[in-house]
Amino acid sequence: MGPLSSSTSDDKLTLKDAGGNSALGSRPSQQDQYTILLPAQNPFKTEKTLLFLGVYDGHVTSDVALHAKHHLHRLILESPDIQSGNYEKAIEDAVQKEDKLLLDQFNAGNEVFGKSGSTFCVCLVNLTDGVLVVGNLGDSHVLLAEHYPKGWEVNRVTKAHKPGSEAERERIKEAGGVVNRELGSPRIGALNMSRALGDLQYKAPLINAEEPFSLEQEIAGFNPDKEQGNLLSNRPDISRIELKEDRKYIIILTTDGVTDEMEDRRILDRVVAHWNYGTQAEGVAGKITTEATGGPMSDNATCVCAFIYGRQHDSS
Numbered sequence: 001m002g003p004l005s006s007s008t009s010d011d012k013l014t015l016k017d018a019g020g021n022s023a024l025g026s027r028p029s030q031q032d033q034y035t036i037l038l039p040a041q042n043p044f045k046t047e048k049t050l051l052f053l054g055v056y057d058g059h060v061t062s063d064v065a066l067h068a069k070h071h072l073h074r075l076i077l078e079s080p081d082i083q084s085g086n087y088e089k090a091i092e093d094a095v096q097k098e099d100k101l102l103l104d105q106f107n108a109g110n111e112v113f114g115k116s117g118s119t120f121c122v123c124l125v126n127l128t129d130g131v132l133v134v135g136n137l138g139d140s141h142v143l144l145a146e147h148y149p150k151g152w153e154v155n156r157v158t159k160a161h162k163p164g165s166e167a168e169r170e171r172i173k174e175a176g177g178v179v180n181r182e183l184g185s186p187r188i189g190a191l192n193m194s195r196a197l198g199d200l201q202y203k204a205p206l207i208n209a210e211e212p213f214s215l216e217q218e219i220a221g222f223n224p225d226k227e228q229g230n231l232l233s234n235r236p237d238i239s240r241i242e243l244k245e246d247r248k249y250i251i252i253l254t255t256d257g258v259t260d261e262m263e264d265r266r267i268l269d270r271v272v273a274h275w276n277y278g279t280q281a282e283g284v285a286g287k288i289t290t291e292a293t294g295g296p297m298s299d300n301a302t303c304v305c306a307f308i309y310g311r312q313h314d315s316s
Contacts (some may be wrong), residue, residue, distance in 0.1 A: 011049050011311065012130040012245045015039070018051065018306040019282025023289035025257060025298035031058035032255050032302040033069040037077075039127065044077045048085075051125040052077065053304050057140050057255040058118040059191070064102065064198035065118040072098050072122065087124050087133040088238045095137070095197070099234050102198050106206075114206060114213055117191070117199030117232075121158055121253050125308065130243040132251070134158060135236040137195040139256045144241065145268050147248040154268040159237050161195035163187055168194040177202075177231030178221035188231055189216035195233040202232035245310040250275075257301030258292040271305060281305045 020034045037052040052073045058065030075094035076082070082090050102113040119138025125131070134142045136158040145154040161168060163179045164186035172179055172188060179186050188194060188202055200206050201217040207228045212218045220231050243249055250271060258267065267288060274284045285303040292301040 011127045013125070013127040013243055013249075014309050014311060015051055015125075015127060016307040016309055017281040018053070018304070019280060019285050020055075020302065020304035021282060021286035021289045022300065022302040023257075023286075023293040025293035025300050026296065027298075027300050029062065030300055031062040031065055032056065032257070032300040033058070033062070033065040034253070034302050034304050035069050035073050036304060037073050042077060043074075044082070046077075046082060048129060049127040050077070050082075051123075051127060051306065053123040053125070053251065053253055053306055054120060055122075055140050055253040055255055055302050055304055056118045056120045056197075057138065057257075057300070057302070058116065059196075060116040061112055063112045063116045067102060068098060068118055068120055068197055071101060072120065076122070076124065085126075087126070087131070088135075088240065091122065091124070091133065091135040091236060091238055095135070095234055095236055098197060099200075099203070103200055106200055113198050114201045115199070115216070117196040119193060119196050119255070123251055123253065123306075125243075125251070125306070127308070130245065130310070132241045132243055133238065134241070135238040137161060137197060137234065137236050138193040139259075141254050141256075141259050143252040143254070143264055143267060145250040145252065145271070152250075152268060152272055154264050156264055157239055157241065161193055161233070161237075163192070163194045165194075171233065172231055174229070175231050176207075176221055176223060176226055176228035178219070180219055182219070189220035191232065195235065197234060199232050203230040203234065204228065207231060243308070243310070246312040247310050248313055249308045251306040251308065253304040254288075255300065255302045257299035258288060258303055260299065261292040261295065261301070262288070275307060281307060
């Protein structure tokens with residue numbers, strides 16, 4: 001995606017450029033996906049200038065990540081809550097609808113959605129009003145960098161959902177599940193995450209079937225004699241951040257193939273260095289994924305970068 005400037009005279013923020021890249025790493029196949037929907041590409045009429053960014057990290061297969069790449073942005077943007085500005089509810093409801101679409105496919109015979117899943121992180125940026133809303137499931141992350149007079153600072157906006165955390169362990173227990181350490185790290189069945197799209201075998205109604213769907217489901221706590229809830233949650237964490245007219249921002253979305261290999265500060269420093277050198281956003285993202293996959297046994301790595309300037313900022 002080449003350089004761009006996307007805004008109207010009424011917008012507090014200007015999108016200078018956005019781009020993404022995925023690298024294979026040492027894995028045999030690419031299970032990461034990403035979506036960038038520029039304001040001009042939004043198929044739904046909205047009063048506000050909206051940018052959508054999404055990253056999806058599939059596991060077992062790429063099926064759920066691909067499905068989410070094609071559907072989640074549509075489910076969010078077509079919501080009536082977008083028009084009223086309740087972006088949190090639009091994201092929350094869209095995730096439930098996405099899992100329902102996967103369940104419909106499963107019931108139609110596509111059993112891959114029973115054992116395959118995906119993390120995600122998404123950003124909805126209202127450039128008109130200066131609002132960023134972020135949602136995530138699992139361990140894909142959003143970093144928000146803000147430029148102050150003393151330089152750039154970066155904060156991780158998202159929170160990892162892991163079975164080993166006290167809050168998630170209690171939630172899983174309450175739903176009737178069991179956290180195991182048979183593969184070394186805390187897991188639900190075979191999963192080292194506690195929230196994700198898909199993986200329907202760990203969710204109602206499949207977890208309440210008469211017969212187990214898989215050995216992994218049994219390990220997670222399948223119990224035909226007891227009504228169980230979602231052992232694996234599809235409730236995203238969502239946060240809203242106000243963006244100011246007199247600042248510059250960089251929004252960075254990554255899969256864990258990046259954040260497990262690079263500290264947040266290093267990611268930011270590399271992004272800023274390449275951007276200042278004149279590299280376009282897509283190329284900047286490519287530099288990050290290349291570095292993240294440079295070592296042995298590297299994971300798929302995906303990075304999406306969006307460079308956003310406040311309208312009062314001198315961007316010359």
